[in-house]
Every structure is written in C-alpha cells, then in structure tokens.
Amino acid sequence: MxxxxxxxxxxANESTFLKQSRRExxxxxxxxxxxxxxxxxxxxxxxxxxxYLSFLADDGSFSLExxxxxxxxxxxxxxxxxxxxxxxxxxxxxILIGYPLAYFLSQLSSRMAALCMLTVLLPFWTSLxxxxxxxxxxxxxxxxxxxxxxxxxxxxxxxxxVHNLNGTLIGMVHIMLPFLVLPLYGSMKAISADYLKASSNxxxxxxxxxxxxxxxxxxxxxxxxxxxxFVLCLGFxxxxxxxxGGKVIMVSMQITSNIELFxxxxxxxxxxxxxxxxxxxxxxxxxxxxxxxxxxxxxx
Amino acid sequence: xxxxxxxxxxxxITHGQRLWLYILATVIMILLVAPTVxxxxxxxxxxQYLEFPPxxxxxxxxxxxxxxxxxxxxxxxxxxxxxFTMCVATPIGTAAAYGLFVTKHPLSRMFYxxxxxxxxIPVILIAIAAFYVFVQIRMVNSMFGLVxxxxxxxxxxxxxxxxxxxxxxxxxxxxxARSLGASRFTAFMDVTLPQIRFSVLTAALLSFLTxxxxxxxxxxxxxxDNSTLTRNMFNALRDQIDPTIAxxxxxxxxxxxxxxxxxxxxxxxxx
Numbered sequence: 137m138x139x140x141x142x143x144x145x146x147x148a149n150e151s152t153f154l155k156q157s158r159r160e161x162x163x164x165x166x167x168x169x170x171x172x173x174x175x176x177x178x179x180x181x182x183x184x185x186x187x188y189l190s191f192l193a194d195d196g197s198f199s200l201e202x203x204x205x206x207x208x209x210x211x212x213x214x215x216x217x218x219x220x221x222x223x224x225x226x227x228x229x230x231i232l233i234g235y236p237l238a239y240f241l242s243q244l245s246s247r248m249a250a251l252c253m254l255t256v257l258l259p260f261w262t263s264l265x266x267x268x269x270x271x272x273x274x275x276x277x278x279x280x281x282x283x284x285x286x287x288x289x290x291x292x293x294x295x296x297x298v299h300n301l302n303g304t305l306i307g308m309v310h311i312m313l314p315f316l317v318l319p320l321y322g323s324m325k326a327i328s329a330d331y332l333k334a335s336s337n338x339x340x341x342x343x344x345x346x347x348x349x350x351x352x353x354x355x356x357x358x359x360x361x362x363x364x365x366f367v368l369c370l371g372f373x374x375x376x377x378x379x380x381g382g383k384v385i386m387v388s389m390q391i392t393s394n395i396e397l398f399x400x401x402x403x404x405x406x407x408x409x410x411x412x413x414x415x416x417x418x419x420x421x422x423x424x425x426x427x428x429x430x431x432x433x434x435x436x
Numbered sequence: 437x438x439x440x441x442x443x444x445x446x447x448x449i450t451h452g453q454r455l456w457l458y459i460l461a462t463v464i465m466i467l468l469v470a471p472t473v474x475x476x477x478x479x480x481x482x483x484q485y486l487e488f489p490p491x492x493x494x495x496x497x498x499x500x501x502x503x504x505x506x507x508x509x510x511x512x513x514x515x516x517x518x519x520f521t522m523c524v525a526t527p528i529g530t531a532a533a534y535g536l537f538v539t540k541h542p543l544s545r546m547f548y549x550x551x552x553x554x555x556x557i558p559v560i561l562i563a564i565a566a567f568y569v570f571v572q573i574r575m576v577n578s579m580f581g582l583v584x585x586x587x588x589x590x591x592x593x594x595x596x597x598x599x600x601x602x603x604x605x606x607x608x609x610x611x612x613a614r615s616l617g618a619s620r621f622t623a624f625m626d627v628t629l630p631q632i633r634f635s636v637l638t639a640a641l642l643s644f645l646t647x648x649x650x651x652x653x654x655x656x657x658x659x660x661d662n663s664t665l666t667r668n669m670f671n672a673l674r675d676q677i678d679p680t681i682a683x684x685x686x687x688x689x690x691x692x693x694x695x696x697x698x699x700x701x702x703x704x705x706x707x
Binding site for chain 2: 178342
C-alpha cells in the first residue's frame with residue numbers, strides 16, 4: 137500500500153486499510169459462527185459434561201471407580217479386546233480386498249472408471265442398516281448362501297454364518313470397503329505415469345515397476361484409507377449389534393446397554409471417554425505420519 | 437484374442453497377464469453390489485421366509501407397510517428430519533466453508549478442524565452426549581432436537597464438499613465483481629454461488645441422506661410420535677426378521693440410488 141499511496145496521507149490511509157481488512161477478517165470468521173456455535177452447544181459442551189460425569193461416583197463425589205472398574209473387570213477387558221480384534225481384522229481384510237479393486241479402477245479409462253466406480257458408490261450411499269439387513273437375510277440358517285452352498289454340494293449342514301463373529305466381519309468389511317477404496321483410488325490416480333514409463337524404460341519388468349514404484353507411491357492413500365476404516369470400526373454399533381447376535385460386544389454396544397438397561401451414566405461416560413481418547417490418539421499419531429489434509433480437504 | 441496380447445499400461449504388461457486382476461475386481465464389484473440389490477426381488481416374495489428367486493410374487497409386504505400407521509408415521513418423521521437437516525446444515529455449512537476459506541485469520545484452521553470432528557469421533561458419543569443434554573432441557577423425542585443433532589453429523593460433509601469446490605473456483609472472478617462495485621454478499625450470490633451450485637446441491641443431498649440413514653443418534657434422541665424409520669427398523673431387526681423390512685429397504689435403496697444418480701448428473705453438467 138505504501139508504495140502506491142502518494143503524499144502525506146499515506147500513513148492515515150494505511151491504518152484505515154489495515155483496520156478495514158481486520159474488520160473484514162472478523163466478519164468472514166463470523167460467517168462460521170452459526171456452525172461453530174451449534175457444534176459447541178450440541179457436541180463439545182455435552183461431551184465435556186460426560187467427561188465430568190465419568191469422574192463422579194454414584195453418590196456424587198469425585199472418584200475414579202468407573203475407570204478402575206474398566207481396568208479390573210475381565211468383562212470390560214474382553215469388550216476392548218473384541219473391539220480391537222474386530223477393527224484390526226476388518227481393516228486387514230479391507231486392505232486385501234480393496235487394494236486390487238482400487239488398482240483395477242485406477243487403470244481404467246475415465247469413462248469405464250466412472251461406471252465401475254458406481255459399484256463402490258452405490259453401497260456407500262445405501263443406508264448402513266439396509267446393507268446390514270441384506271446380510272442378515274443372506275447369511276441366516278435358511279438364507280441364500282446356505283441354501284446355495286448345500287444345493288451345490290459345497291457343504292452338507294447349514295453353516296453358522298451369522299449371529300457370531302463371522303457374520304459381523306462379513307458385514308463390516310462390506311460396509312467399510314468404500315471408505316478404503318475412495319481415498320486409495322484418489323492417491324493412485326495422482327501417481328504420474330512418467331515414473332512408470334521411466335522405470336520400464338530403464339529395463340524393469342511390470343512386476344518390478346509395480347512393487348518398486350507404484351506400490352510405495354500409493355502407500356499414503358492406503359494408510360489414509362486404512363486409518364479411516366480402523367477409526368470408524370472402533371466406534372461401530374449397528375452391524376455388530378445386528379449380525380453379532382449378542383456374541384460380539386463392542387465398546388459402543390456396552391455404552392448403550394449401560395444407559396438403556398442400567399441407567400449408569402458414569403460408567404457409560406467413562407467408556408465413551410476412553411473410546412474418544414483412543415480414537416483421538418490414533419488420529420493424532422497418524423496426522424504426524426501423513427497429511428490428514430489430503431483426506432479431509434483442509435481449509436486452504 | 438489379440439486384445440489379450442495388447443499392452444494394458446505404460447509398463448507394457450498385456451491384458452492377458454492382467455486377466456486375473458480383471459476377474460478378481462469383477463468378483464469384488466459384484467460382491468459389493470449384489471447383497472443390496474438382491475433384497476429388491478426378495479421383497480416381492482409371497483412367502484414369510486424371503487426367497488430368491490421368489491417362487492410366488494406378491495406385493496403383500498408392501499401392503500403390510502402401507503397399511504401400518506407406525507411405519508408410515510416413521511417414514512414421515514425420517515423424511516421431515518432429513519429435509520430440515522438439509523435446510524439447517526447446507527446454509528450454515530456453506531457459510532462456514534466460505535468464511536473459513538476466504539479469511540486469512542489464524543483461527544480459521546482451528547475452526548475448520550472443530551467443524552470436521554463430528555465425523556471423526558464415535559457417533560455413539562455424540563448420541564449419548566446429545567441425549568444427556570436433551571433430557572435435562574426436555575427435548576428428547578422432539579423433531580427440533582433430532583434435526584440439530586443430525587445437522588452436526590452433516591456439517592463436516594457439507595464443509596468438505598464446499599471447501600473442495602471453492603478450491604477449484606477462481607477467486608479472481610469474485611474480486612472482479614467487487615472491484616466493479618458489488619458488495620461481498622452480492623458478489624458471492626451472483627458470481628461465486630452459481631459457479632459452485634452443483635457442489636451445494638451435492639452437499640444438500642448428502643445432508644438429507646446423513647439424517648435419513650442415521651440410526652444411533654435417532655435411537656437415543658427420537659421416539660414416540662417422532663420415531664424415525666431407521667430407529668423402528670433397527671428395533672425390529674433385533675427381535676426377528678420381519679419381511680416388511682425388505683419392502684422398506686427396497687424403498688430406501690430406490691431413494692438413495694436416485695440421489696446418487698442425481699449427483700452424478702451434477703458432475704456431468706459441471707464437466
């Protein structure tokens with residue numbers, strides 16, 4: 137500004153400009169205030185309240201009993217073990233199934249890719265409950281999979297495919313797969329073909345080029361997708377509740393029964409706090425390893 | 437089969453050598469879509485046990501649904517909640533995305549992360565936190581409470597979609613409008629908004645679906661006359677497999693796939 141302004145007014149001009157631009161900055165920030173206030177009032181403050189509740193004993197005094205119970209009780213230990221086990225296996229299976237699919241999609245012409253992408257987007261847009269219900273119907277004792285398997289002579293007795301860990305995992309992998317494929321596909325598309333050309337020009341075969349060039353370059357997308365899947369699994373509720381048949385109890389389900397059956401807000405809150413801390417710790421650790429901005433589309 | 441011997445990529449690998457990948461990917465794509473799609477013919481089965489292919493076709497589960505006042509009321513509740521959530525989340529999310537994108541204020545980054553958190557933290561926590569507060573202020577089972585809670589879940593999606601759109605929008609156009617005398621508001625409404633309108637529509641549809649499909653928050657904060665469709669479905673699923681749910685699922689699949697097709701059409705028209 138100083139270079140442009142002429143004469144003795146330049147100082148006064150500059151400060152007016154500055155004041156104006158600062159006012160504008162605040163006005164723009166103000167545009168976000170309705171959203172921020174809503175999130176603060178309906179999410180941040182209430183979660184803070186739960187945090188406070190988790191440190192209260194039944195008589196209202198400060199205590200760590202809810203956290204102690206979590207450490208001592210075998211039942212709670214098992215619930216956390218199950219939650220991690222289901223999340224790990226689901227993430228692993230999603231990687232194994234999702235990577236070839238994303239790779240395939242990334243190799244197609246843009247029109248074919250758009251068409252095939254619909255098979256990933258359709259389940260993504262379909263209600264989670266509907267998809268869980270579909271699996272319940274398919275996997276049950278007299279369901280389609282069992283009747284087809286028996287008709288084809290693959291197995292004689294109906295397999296126990298649902299109301300257990302198997303059913304939960306099948307349903308969860310199906311629901312989580314798009315969350316892995318979409319960011320992975322994005323990062324694969326961003327890999328420049330020049331690198332691959334250079335590699336084969338230098339004499340590497342297709343397999344060698346894939347493992348030495350393509351795969352390492354696709355890892356950030358794979359990590360991002362796996363992270364999203366893992367974190368979503370940790371807090372999952374509907375699918376294990378319906379397909380697990382009471383045999384797979386995850387943290388979120390225990391939180392629900394603490395409130396619905398026992399009205400124990402302290403215990404539910406303590407579980408919620410632990411779940412939140414684990415989730416945030418994983419996200420924080422991951423954000424140091426990779427740019428989360430790429431996944432969540434940061435502000436600038 | 438000359439196609440098999442043609443190179444499929446820059447690395448000179450042939451389609452023939454990649455055949456296993458094509459087959460594997462096709463199987464995976466079928467497995468992704470089939471379980472959902474197969475519910476549609478099953479919902480027209482006459483039998484109590486859902487069959488595929490149905491031995492006898494009938495509309496009895498649809499009649500059952502349409503003749504049940506509870507299901508119809510729940511459907512209206514869900515449609516209303518979805519619509520109101522869309523009306524709340526889209527404008528405040530778009531305003532926030534725009535404000536945070538344009539300002540260079542150091543707080544904007546932090547605010548962005550704050551508004552994104554609802555998709556990162558477990559929904560169950562948001563659900564019980566909202567439930568706890570709504571109990572205190574007697575807002576449980578109210579449409580208003582449900583909409584506000586769902587709007588929080590929809591906000592991150594609106595923010596991500598609109599921010600991405602603004603990134604590819606040339607801000608100089610808005611500058612030009614303002615240098616010609618338009619206020620910031622006029623410039624936004626007349627220049628920026630028309631350019632990002634398809635993203636705004638996508639964000640609106642996503643907000644609607646977020647609310648329409650949501651189960652956990654609805655399980656806690658909705659109930660009575662304001663029970664949502666998904667809440668009733670979830671409760672029915674826990675008890676027994678009611679074939680009526682197949683007909684409701686079919687209707688929900690039709691709704692969400694038409695919305696998906698709409699967004700794809702938006703993308704087409706943008707290109």
